[in-house]
Amino acid sequence: MIIHLYLNDKELKQEIADDMLLLDFLRDNQCYSVKGxxxxxxxxxxxxxxxxxxxxxxSTLAARVDGKHVVTLEGLQEEASELGAFLADQGADQCGFCSPGLVISILAMKKELDHPSDEEIKEYLAGNLCRCTGYMSQLRGIKQYFSECRFHSPSQSEGSTEK
Structure with missing residues (x-):
């Protein structure tokens, strides 16, 4: 089967096995931040x-992303670097094995939630396991990152006259 997608803004058209997992497809295409x-x-x-x-x-078949945009940490280097500095400052980046998935989830949360509460952060990141940190340093780093980033929903920024 042939799939056509955009991986980190690069157009790809590739033949894959019908049962190929997206994880394997991404790693085959040099996206090594994505780990099993x-x-x-x-x-x-x-x-x-x-x-x-x-x-x-x-747990996603590569065929399911046919015609879609897929972004890995390799496609978010600037944002990831900025966020990573906040996590490292709080001691939340120890071995780094879980960091790519965690960073992707935090950046997605940033797009979805304005000024998330501690409970919203914990709920949003519940599926991101870390064997090193104990999560409190991650929470502190995330809160600091969010407090220093400007959160504006599209409806708030449209028509705004504030400068």
Whole structure:
């Protein structure tokens, strides 16, 4: 089967096996930030964005992204670097194995939620497992990142006269 998609804004047309997982497709296309960690869709290491929504690539067939836009950490270097600095400042980036999936999820949350509460952050990131940090340093880094970033929903910024 042939699929046609946009991977990190690069157009791809490729033949794949009908049962190929998106995770394997992405790694075959040099997206090494995407990792398999649990093989049960429970750890979040394989999280990518499909049409701006977080998706577990280990449980998604590559055929399902035909005609869609897929973004991995490789396509979000500037945003990821900025966020990573906040996480590292709070000691939340230890071994780094879970970081790509966590960063993808945080950047997706930033697009969906304005000024998320602690509970909203915890709920949104519930599927991202980390064996090193204990999560409190991640929460502090995320809150600091959000407090220093401007959150504006499209409806707030349209027609706004504030400068």
């Amino acid at each position: 960690g649990c093989e049960t869709s429970n750890c979040g290491l394989c999280t990518v964005l499909v049409e701006d929504k977080p998706v577990l690539s280990c």
